[in-house]
Amino acid sequence: MKISLLFCAVLFFVLTGCGDPSPGMPKLADNATILAFGDSLTHGNGAREGESYPAVLQQLTGRKVINAGISGEESEAGLNRLPATLALHNPQLLILCHGGNDLLRKKDINKMESNIRSMIQLAKDKNIAVVMLGVPKPGLFLSSFEVYKTIAESMDIIFIEDLIPDVLGDNALKSDTVHPNKEGYRVMGESIYAVLKDVGAI
Numbered sequence: 001m002k003i004s005l006l007f008c009a010v011l012f013f014v015l016t017g018c019g020d021p022s023p024g025m026p027k028l029a030d031n032a033t034i035l036a037f038g039d040s041l042t043h044g045n046g047a048r049e050g051e052s053y054p055a056v057l058q059q060l061t062g063r064k065v066i067n068a069g070i071s072g073e074e075s076e077a078g079l080n081r082l083p084a085t086l087a088l089h090n091p092q093l094l095i096l097c098h099g100g101n102d103l104l105r106k107k108d109i110n111k112m113e114s115n116i117r118s119m120i121q122l123a124k125d126k127n128i129a130v131v132m133l134g135v136p137k138p139g140l141f142l143s144s145f146e147v148y149k150t151i152a153e154s155m156d157i158i159f160i161e162d163l164i165p166d167v168l169g170d171n172a173l174k175s176d177t178v179h180p181n182k183e184g185y186r187v188m189g190e191s192i193y194a195v196l197k198d199v200g201a202i
Contacts, residue, residue: 025093025129025158025201033089034058034065035128037082037119038097041135041164042069046175047182054095056189061202066091074101075115082119086126093201094123095192097133097164100178103145104138113147120155129201131192134161138178142169158199163191 028034036042036054044052044067058065066089070081078098086094096119102112116132123130132152134144142165152159167173173184180188196202 025196025199028061028063028092028196028201030062032063032092034061034063034093034095035068035085035089035091036065036095036097037068037078037085038095038133039069039073039078039101040071040179041100041133042067042095042097043071044069044185045071046179047185051182051185053180053185053188053192056186057095057192060189060193061196069097072101073098074105074107075099075112075119079115079118079122082122086122086128091128093129093131093196095131095133096120096123097135099145099148100135103135104178109147113151116148116151117155120151120157124155130155130157131195132157132159133164133192134159136165136168142166158195160192160195163188 034057036057042052042054044055052067052069054065054067068085075098096116098119099112099116120130120132132148134148136142137145144161144165149159149161167180167184167187168178173180173187175181193202
């Protein structure tokens with residue numbers, strides 16, 4: 001019950017202004033590939049293989065979802081890796097969740113922002129739709145680091161602002177201070193799926 005209540009709360013905030021996914025999206029083809037690209041939050045650290053949010057999303061959408069998460073990766077390495085990954089999988093949708101390790105290691109925020117903007121532009125140049133997840137800056141009170149909203153608004157992409165902070169704010173949904181557990185990844189996958197339905201992608 002607690003998990004389902006959190007999911008409803010997260011979905012409410014996702015769809016009603018906190019990270020309002022206002023840009024629409026073309027419907028994904030039945031054989032479309034979705035690329036989930038990021039670090040350990042995408043890879044699924046804290047849960048077993050097959051319990052990551054990309055695995056959950058694949059089950060829900062019926063589309064192939066590639067888990068391209070690499071634990072510990074910083075945004076510069078992600079930017080270097082993305083072109084070949086896009087070319088390999090030719091996705092119709094990119095779900096981007098990156099920068100958490102830059103924040104944890106107190107890297108240059110301006111450089112992180114530039115790297116993330118470049119990742120988004122790489123996808124846009126190939127007519128790949130983008131959904132970005134906000135990542136919290138480490139601290140006592142979790143909220144998506146403000147630079148993500150700035151990027152999303154200026155680049156006109158779908159942005160899910162409070163999903164990760166809300167999951168990591170519930171001890172029942174996390175395996176440690178920075179990673180969800182199986183139930184947390186389930187909430188992430190279900191919430192992203194709900195947003196995709198809301199914007200017309202599913």
